[in-house]
Amino acid sequence: MKLPRYVRAKQAKGHTYYYFDAGRNAEGKAVLLKLPDIKDPRFGGSLARAQATRTNRKNHQGQLTVDGLIRKYERSPEFDILAENSKRSYSRYLAVANKRLRDKHGNSPPARAIVKADIIDLRDQLAMTKGAASQVVRAVGALYKWAIDNEKATLNPAAGVKLFQAGEHQPWPDDLVEEGLRDPQVGMAVALFYFTGQRINEVVKMTWNDVHGDYMDVFVQKTKSQCQVAILPELATMLQRTNMEAPTILTNANGASWTTSGLRQKLQAWAKGRGHKVVPHGLRKNAVNSLFEAGCTAAEVSGITDQSIGMLEHYAKGRNKLKLGKAAVIKLDAHRKARKG
Numbered sequence: 001m002k003l004p005r006y007v008r009a010k011q012a013k014g015h016t017y018y019y020f021d022a023g024r025n026a027e028g029k030a031v032l033l034k035l036p037d038i039k040d041p042r043f044g045g046s047l048a049r050a051q052a053t054r055t056n057r058k059n060h061q062g063q064l065t066v067d068g069l070i071r072k073y074e075r076s077p078e079f080d081i082l083a084e085n086s087k088r089s090y091s092r093y094l095a096v097a098n099k100r101l102r103d104k105h106g107n108s109p110p111a112r113a114i115v116k117a118d119i120i121d122l123r124d125q126l127a128m129t130k131g132a133a134s135q136v137v138r139a140v141g142a143l144y145k146w147a148i149d150n151e152k153a154t155l156n157p158a159a160g161v162k163l164f165q166a167g168e169h170q171p172w173p174d175d176l177v178e179e180g181l182r183d184p185q186v187g188m189a190v191a192l193f194y195f196t197g198q199r200i201n202e203v204v205k206m207t208w209n210d211v212h213g214d215y216m217d218v219f220v221q222k223t224k225s226q227c228q229v230a231i232l233p234e235l236a237t238m239l240q241r242t243n244m245e246a247p248t249i250l251t252n253a254n255g256a257s258w259t260t261s262g263l264r265q266k267l268q269a270w271a272k273g274r275g276h277k278v279v280p281h282g283l284r285k286n287a288v289n290s291l292f293e294a295g296c297t298a299a300e301v302s303g304i305t306d307q308s309i310g311m312l313e314h315y316a317k318g319r320n321k322l323k324l325g326k327a328a329v330i331k332l333d334a335h336r337k338a339r340k341g
Contacts, residue, residue, distance in 0.1 A: 003038075006050075006054065007020055008021055008032070012111050017034070018034075018036070018037065018038055019032040020035055020054075022058065025307055033053065035050065061189075063110040065109060066098060066101050066111050066114060068130075069143065070143060072152070073094075073143050074094075076150070078146055082091050083201075085221060093138070094139045097136050097139065097140050101114065112154070114159065115155075116132050116157050119140055119161050134164050137161050140160075144157060171285035172274065172276070172278050172283055174286075176274065177283070181270075185270060186270050187238065188249065188250060189258075189263060189266075191238050192249065193284065194248065195234065195235040196227075196229045196287070196305075199222070199281065199284065199293075204250060204257065204259065205221075206248065206250070207247050207249065211249075214236070215229060215230050220306060230303070288301060298312050
């Protein structure tokens, strides 16, 4: 019997199975669609649907797919100048989008065919991890913004897609901070977070050459700017007691510089062993709160953490008002005594 075009018959264990050759997917792998037996009444309808699949794939050949668009973006000069952390984040979440936007046969759709509804559906598929879902939407938005600027797309399907409300990073309990500062395993790491108020990207890259007496130079990757952070005497003492053989201040058990993921895991595992679920970024809030509670002005806090006044107010929502009040009383008392003296 002569089989219809693109239909293949395979023998296995005494049975004949029929497949439709639907061409190749974006990775160049053959796509074979299983068909009912040729004598089955359903064979004709299944064959027609399979033929339509091959026709659609052929019509899409030559069109820039989502997969192709991502590859072009990742090789672009605009992507190349992003901070390393941003590049890793975009690549990670674009890979998630790339996988989930494919059809059931593994084909990447034309980039211009993606609409807002597709991105909303993509976001909702990831709803169990709201932070990741929002990051995927952001990454797709950045991809299509670049595509529009470079005339590879006309619309941004991620524009206007609402992000999930992610939970905020909470500051560490005060007693956990103090225990961390005393612990030889994590003490220097906790101190650099807590006494400088910097992010993990900056902390892992701090070197001994950055330290200049009573201040240190810090390169802020997010804003690609340089700032100078005054060194608290307590931190200076800890630095003096630390081995200076490695270029970076923080090193792991092997004497190598920490990666951001490695240090994050180390601190979280240490805190988990003491019954706490925290993230290193929470120490940035501890730093802001402690500076305010010590009586520092917003401008003075900004001089340490390099944050805007508006962001400081956001970070400091959980500061202890009683401590603030006591700091204010000390300042007022000193002021009144000076006037009377």
